[in-house]
Amino acid sequence: MSTVLDEIISGVREDLATRRAAVPLAQVEELAAAAPAALDPVPGFRAAPGVAVIAEVKRRSPSKGALAPIAEPGRLAAAYAAGGASAVSVLTEQRRFGGSLADLDAVRAAVTIPVLRKDFIVDPYQVLEARAHGADLILLMASALADDDLRELHDLATGLGMTPLVEVHDAAEVERALAVTPAVVGVNARNLKTLDVDRQVVADLLPLLPPDVVAVAESGVTGPADVAEYVRAGAGAVLVGEALVTGGAPSDAVAAFIAAARDVRPHPAGAAPGVTQDKE
Numbered sequence: 001m002s003t004v005l006d007e008i009i010s011g012v013r014e015d016l017a018t019r020r021a022a023v024p025l026a027q028v029e030e031l032a033a034a035a036p037a038a039l040d041p042v043p044g045f046r047a048a049p050g051v052a053v054i055a056e057v058k059r060r061s062p063s064k065g066a067l068a069p070i071a072e073p074g075r076l077a078a079a080y081a082a083g084g085a086s087a088v089s090v091l092t093e094q095r096r097f098g099g100s101l102a103d104l105d106a107v108r109a110a111v112t113i114p115v116l117r118k119d120f121i122v123d124p125y126q127v128l129e130a131r132a133h134g135a136d137l138i139l140l141m142a143s144a145l146a147d148d149d150l151r152e153l154h155d156l157a158t159g160l161g162m163t164p165l166v167e168v169h170d171a172a173e174v175e176r177a178l179a180v181t182p183a184v185v186g187v188n189a190r191n192l193k194t195l196d197v198d199r200q201v202v203a204d205l206l207p208l209l210p211p212d213v214v215a216v217a218e219s220g221v222t223g224p225a226d227v228a229e230y231v232r233a234g235a236g237a238v239l240v241g242e243a244l245v246t247g248g249a250p251s252d253a254v255a256a257f258i259a260a261a262r263d264v265r266p267h268p269a270g271a272a273p274g275v276t277q278d279k280e
């Protein structure tokens with residue numbers, strides 16, 4: 001039986017074929033080579049006070065439907081940066097999330113902090129496209145990629161100067177992700193096959209990551225207390241979408257997340273902390 005993730009990826013491949021027909025690979029390669037050098041997000045993530053916030057431009061989602069119209073993604077991104085965000089994540093998938101490469105362009109033009117292309121990346125063309133549009137980071141999902149593809153796309157991205165955020169949701173995916181020696185690993189609390197959000201997954205998997213990897217807690221943040229819990233569980237960064245686009249005053253919201261993490265001490269390595277759960 002096909003999952004939501006399978007359906008999203010099938011649409012992504014169809015849209016990719018259309019773009020590839022319009023802009024041939026050789027042209028995207030040229031544009032990627034001509035783009036200004038990618039920023040390295042890792043020093044900023046490590047230097048962030050308490051937690052690095054990766055703030056997302058997210059219009060809609062398969063789990064929640066329409067979230068926010070976001071007429072000016074560049075303006076939203078600038079507000080995130082003003083609040084102290086360490087990076088901006090831009091969902092570029094069109095069918096389910098209402099995003100686009102135009103959103104990526106607008107955000108790139110509006111901020112000087114690193115920008116993540118958040119999409120269902122399954123093909124080298126999309127990696128080159130991300131660089132051509134100024135992305136510094138790309139998302140690579142272990143759940144969507146075979147080992148060889150994960151390595152190929154990871155190496156292509158790093159060769160272009162970008163930093164892959166390698167996403168996992170269970171212990172087997174952690175092992176597969178670490179095999180490509182990523183600098184940044186995200187544990188997604190959302191199961192992309194069922195769309196269930198379980199923040200305990202983040203608490204369970206973060207201790208499996210080596211200390212030299214930037215550990216990102218993704219999804220499920222509803223407010224500052226959740227950020228504090230993720231940091232207590234060992235997160236060095238949090239990726240937040242819905243709570244920021246629906247909450248009003250995005251700059252203040254980012255600042256509140258950072259403030260909530262400032263005095264939090266992570267649990268000692270190896271301890272398996274619990275996190276409180278909301279009903280989704």
Ligand SMILES: O=C(O)c1ccccc1NCC(=O)[C@H](O)[C@H](O)COP(=O)(O)O
Nearest residue numbers: 061062063192218219220221240241242
């Ligand atoms: O958000 C969804 O419903 C979703 C469904 C299927 C695949 C991916 C999905 N979201 C992508 C993300 O991982 C989130 O946008 C991101 O982590 C932020 O999550 P949140 O703060 O819970 O909006």
